[in-house]
Amino acid sequence: MSKSFILCVDDDKTILMSLKAQLRYCLGAEFCYEVAESAEEAWEVINDLEESGDSLAVVISDCLMPKVKGDEFLIAVHKKYPKAVKLMLTGHADNDVIARAKSKANLAACLTKPWSKEELVNIINMALEAP
Incomplete structure (x- = not known):
């Protein structure tokens, strides 16, 4: 059975684990939660999950990452997945x-680090409900 997934992309493992735990706690089993430490790794995750029949619902990307910056990555994601919700985190x-x-x-939004868990979840919920 296919599921929607939320992908978190950041070159800091601590941030990735924190995001994943917060999202899983707040949004529950409605989504699968994936992480990637770079844009390149994120594309691998997206392609693997797409092949499994899962759909990309939300991408949360750090702004400043090595090689491919967050805005460039999100623009590329938007071209292929225009309906996916895109969020950026930045320090x-x-x-x-x-x-x-x-x-x-x-x-959909740009949140500064450290972010508010409630604000993050509210933005995701509102963006997913928008037409």
Whole structure:
């Protein structure tokens, strides 16, 4: 049976584990939860899950990552999965990067680190309910 999945992408393992645990606790068994430490690894996860028949529901990406930056990754994801909810996490807000992601990736929100678990879950729920 296919499931929807939430993918968290960050080069910091601690952040990935924290995100995954918070999302699983708040959203329960409605989703599968996957993590990746780079955009390249994220594409591998997406492709593997797609082959299994699962669908990408939400992508949460760090902004500053080695090689491929978060906005570039989210723009590429949007081109292939326009209905997926895209969120960005950042410790260093760059208004130009955020604006580009909003316009080219339909970014639902940009949250600063440390983020509020309640705000994150509320944004995901509202974005998934939007037409």
